[in-house]
Amino acid sequence: MNLSDIEVDSVTKRFEDTVAVDNVSMKVAKGELFGLLGPNGAGKSTLTKMLSGMINPTSGTIKVGGYNIKDDPMKVKESLGVVPQDIVLYDYMNARENLAFFGRLYGLSGGKLRNRIEGLLKFTQLDEKAVKRHISTYSGGMKRRVNIAAALLHEPQVMLLDEPTAGLDPKNKLALWEIIQTLHKEGKTIVLTTHMMDEAEELCNIVAIMDRGKIIALGSPRQLVKKVKMENTITVVPDKIPPKLIDAVQKISGVKSSYRAYDENEKIEALKIITERAEDILPDVVSAIAAAGTKILSVQLSRVTLEDVFILLTGRSLREEEKQL
Amino acid sequence: MKLKRTVHQVFAIAKTDFLGIVRNKTAIFFTLLFPLFFLIIIGFTFGGTGTEEASRITVGIVNLDEEITDVNGTDSQNSTIGDAFVQALKDANFTVYEYGEYGDKDTIDTAAYDISRGQIEIAVVIPKNFTEALSFQYTNSTGMPIPTKARLDLYTDPSDPTGSIIAQQSVLGFISGFVKHYQKIAIKQFPSGFQDYVKVLADPITVSTSEADVSGRPLRWIDYMVPGTLGLVLLWSGLNHASMAIANERTKGTFQRMVIAPVSPITVLAGKLISSLAIVYLSAVIMLASGILIFQVNLYWNIPAIVLAIFLGALSAIGIGLIISSLAKNEEAANSIAVLISVPLQFFIGSFFPLTIMPEPAQIFGEALPFTKLVYAMQEIMTKNLPLEAVMPEIIYLAISGLILFALGIIAYRLSLKRL
Numbered sequence: 236m237n238l239s240d241i242e243v244d245s246v247t248k249r250f251e252d253t254v255a256v257d258n259v260s261m262k263v264a265k266g267e268l269f270g271l272l273g274p275n276g277a278g279k280s281t282l283t284k285m286l287s288g289m290i291n292p293t294s295g296t297i298k299v300g301g302y303n304i305k306d307d308p309m310k311v312k313e314s315l316g317v318v319p320q321d322i323v324l325y326d327y328m329n330a331r332e333n334l335a336f337f338g339r340l341y342g343l344s345g346g347k348l349r350n351r352i353e354g355l356l357k358f359t360q361l362d363e364k365a366v367k368r369h370i371s372t373y374s375g376g377m378k379r380r381v382n383i384a385a386a387l388l389h390e391p392q393v394m395l396l397d398e399p400t401a402g403l404d405p406k407n408k409l410a411l412w413e414i415i416q417t418l419h420k421e422g423k424t425i426v427l428t429t430h431m432m433d434e435a436e437e438l439c440n441i442v443a444i445m446d447r448g449k450i451i452a453l454g455s456p457r458q459l460v461k462k463v464k465m466e467n468t469i470t471v472v473p474d475k476i477p478p479k480l481i482d483a484v485q486k487i488s489g490v491k492s493s494y495r496a497y498d499e500n501e502k503i504e505a506l507k508i509i510t511e512r513a514e515d516i517l518p519d520v521v522s523a524i525a526a527a528g529t530k531i532l533s534v535q536l537s538r539v540t541l542e543d544v545f546i547l548l549t550g551r552s553l554r555e556e557e558k559q560l
Numbered sequence: 561m562k563l564k565r566t567v568h569q570v571f572a573i574a575k576t577d578f579l580g581i582v583r584n585k586t587a588i589f590f591t592l593l594f595p596l597f598f599l600i601i602i603g604f605t606f607g608g609t610g611t612e613e614a615s616r617i618t619v620g621i622v623n624l625d626e627e628i629t630d631v632n633g634t635d636s637q638n639s640t641i642g643d644a645f646v647q648a649l650k651d652a653n654f655t656v657y658e659y660g661e662y663g664d665k666d667t668i669d670t671a672a673y674d675i676s677r678g679q680i681e682i683a684v685v686i687p688k689n690f691t692e693a694l695s696f697q698y699t700n701s702t703g704m705p706i707p708t709k710a711r712l713d714l715y716t717d718p719s720d721p722t723g724s725i726i727a728q729q730s731v732l733g734f735i736s737g738f739v740k741h742y743q744k745i746a747i748k749q750f751p752s753g754f755q756d757y758v759k760v761l762a763d764p765i766t767v768s769t770s771e772a773d774v775s776g777r778p779l780r781w782i783d784y785m786v787p788g789t790l791g792l793v794l795l796w797s798g799l800n801h802a803s804m805a806i807a808n809e810r811t812k813g814t815f816q817r818m819v820i821a822p823v824s825p826i827t828v829l830a831g832k833l834i835s836s837l838a839i840v841y842l843s844a845v846i847m848l849a850s851g852i853l854i855f856q857v858n859l860y861w862n863i864p865a866i867v868l869a870i871f872l873g874a875l876s877a878i879g880i881g882l883i884i885s886s887l888a889k890n891e892e893a894a895n896s897i898a899v900l901i902s903v904p905l906q907f908f909i910g911s912f913f914p915l916t917i918m919p920e921p922a923q924i925f926g927e928a929l930p931f932t933k934l935v936y937a938m939q940e941i942m943t944k945n946l947p948l949e950a951v952m953p954e955i956i957y958l959a960i961s962g963l964i965l966f967a968l969g970i971i972a973y974r975l976s977l978k979r980l
Contacts, residue, residue: 288820289816289819289820290978313822315820317820321813322813323812323814325580327579328583335572336572339569339572340817340818342565
């Protein structure tokens with residue numbers, strides 16, 4: 236009995252001189268919510284495109300639902316529900332027309348198609364008035380829900396969700412997280428690509444961190460944090476962060492890493508310090524800040540996040556990566 | 561089961577594509593109504609309205625048939641058939657000016673002078689042996705009739721090529737009908753055993769032996785123009801729509817969803833082909849119906865031939881559109897390329913202006929285009945009631961170019977799948 240819904244074995248994808256995915260192997264077990272984490276350009280999208288059969292790997296083998304994607308592409312496509320990152324709907328048609336179209340592409344017709352559409356329209360929580368309006372009149376959240384519904388029409392066992400919450404406000408993001416968790420509880424195998432660490436931590440059982448085409452870490456969020464033997468982060472918000480301050484903090488015994496981080500929600504710049512002994516080194520950190528001639532506005536001790544794991548593994552923050560790209 | 565599923569997929573793609581046009585006002589204008597807009601503007605400007613008939617064309621007659629001519633060594637003077645020809649022209653509602661009748665000098669010089677002044681648009685010179693040649697008066701030593709062709713000379717204004725072509729086409733159409741009518745009467749004069757032989761003799765004026773039944777029907781320029789606009793339909797509704805078919809979906813991302821669905825590339829193309837054909841036929845119906853309602857065109861409706869010719873022509877247009885759509889980076893680029901191709905081409909396919917008025921290189925270029933072949937075939941079928949066999953070279957050309965261009969479209973589409 237095959238317990239994995241997705242098996243990726245030594246897969247490489249080259250685009251001329253660029254290696255987008257470099258000898259990647261991984262397995263996604265049945266019913267698992269698997270997070271594929273990494274910055275833009277890490278190879279996540281290329282890997283999901285190969286998983287969905289949109290592009291072929293240069294080398295290696297991919298199996299979905301037990302079918303080899305090279306030998307049985309149609310079987311793989313039938314067992315997959317893909318939710319693209321962008322809203323991929325016909326804006327001149329209403330929700331029902333869109334679902335009918337995508338349902339027919341998956342071979343549904345007649346009463347079965349009608350029943351699935353009605354069921355999924357309830358899932359999208361659109362009222363009857365909204366259902367009759369063209370998609371172009373929908374809000375972002377409504378479009379996202381229909382976008383997901385379109386991938387569920389043929390009741391796939393395996394789902395690929397590519398950055399499903401990108402661009403959503405916090406309220407709609409949470410609503411979508413609930414939907415993903417519901418699908419997971421129903422037993423679906425889900426691969427979720429994201430560059431949002433909080434999303435991966437909140438939703439996924441297993442996370443693969445990708446960087447420059449390779450999987451650099453694989454495990455549950457808790458395992459990954461343990462793997463790097465870290466427990467705490469000190470977040471200090473000073474009135475300014477001169478470069479010499481970061482160097483000074485880095486030299487403190489027990490500090491694994493220190494870096495500048497920008498909190499988009501609070502619109503503030505903070506100094507993050509990763510250590511195994513937060514409470515022990517805190518006085519030294521305060522002294523270093525005072526010596527650099529800066530004032531402390533706030534100090535916070537917190538557990539290590541996947542973002543911190545990524546930084547420790549790559550030496551770069553996700554946001555730095557995105558800015559470079 | 562699999563076939564049923566594929567059919568559902570094809571029609572779902574076709575329907576969605578079709579709705580994309582009919583629910584988009586800009587697309588409706590450029591795909592369906594732009595050719596009509598062209599027809600109306602050019603039709604009213606150059607084509608004449610429905611109230612104008614052949615009477616708009618003034619034909620000057622230089623009838624030399626009344627003069628004495630030498631037949632078998634003796635003088636003959638008979639103008640019966642020449643007079644009948646003139647009377648038939650009048651009956652066909654041309655405005656006929658007979659020089660002798662009004663006391664003017666009955667010579668080609670007089671007619672040429674009137675053409676230069678715009679008094680008449682075309683002069684027809686009836687030679688002095690017209691009746692004698694057509695009534696088998698030339699014989700050999702044994703008394704058997706010698707094939708003698710009567711000649712009609714047409715003169716038009718070289719400074720007005722467009723007007724000349726319209727007048728010439730109209731008079732040529734009339735002559736064709738006259739010849740046919742004459743043949744029937746002439747052959748009946750002979751015993752049945754001689755009729756095959758006489759049939760050869762009775763092909764006296766034009767070199768054309770086609771079976772076109774123009775029967776003296778008066779033709780206006782708009783009558784040629786309306787079938788000609790079917791070429792425009794191919795460019796605007798076929799080529800333009802198909803050029804957006806993939807590029808549009810690629811830009812919106814819906815193409816990605818189609819590719820990840822269990823749908824074969826051929827199924828996608830079949831759906832796109834059906835929707836493009838539906839758009840082409842819808843546009844053709846709008847154009848032809850408008851021709852009837854606005855310009856009261858009087859055409860022949862060989863529907864199977866029209867449908868077949870449009871289908872074959874559409875294959876070329878859709879093939880080119882698919883190539884553009886597959887290779888263009890996005891919707892905007894595809895649209896720009898399609899416009900860049902279709903706008904200049906519409907002046908080279910003979911829809912509104914005959915190719916003969918163009919410089920030779922332009923004529924050669926135009927003749928090579930499949931759309932020109934469709935325009936020609938449609939004009940022949942719809943204005944002269946020629947059967948499909950009469951335009952078989954054009955139909956074969958359309959079929960071959962259509963298959964080649966559509967095949968190239970499929971190849972381009974397959975290549976585009978590698979760019980996802």
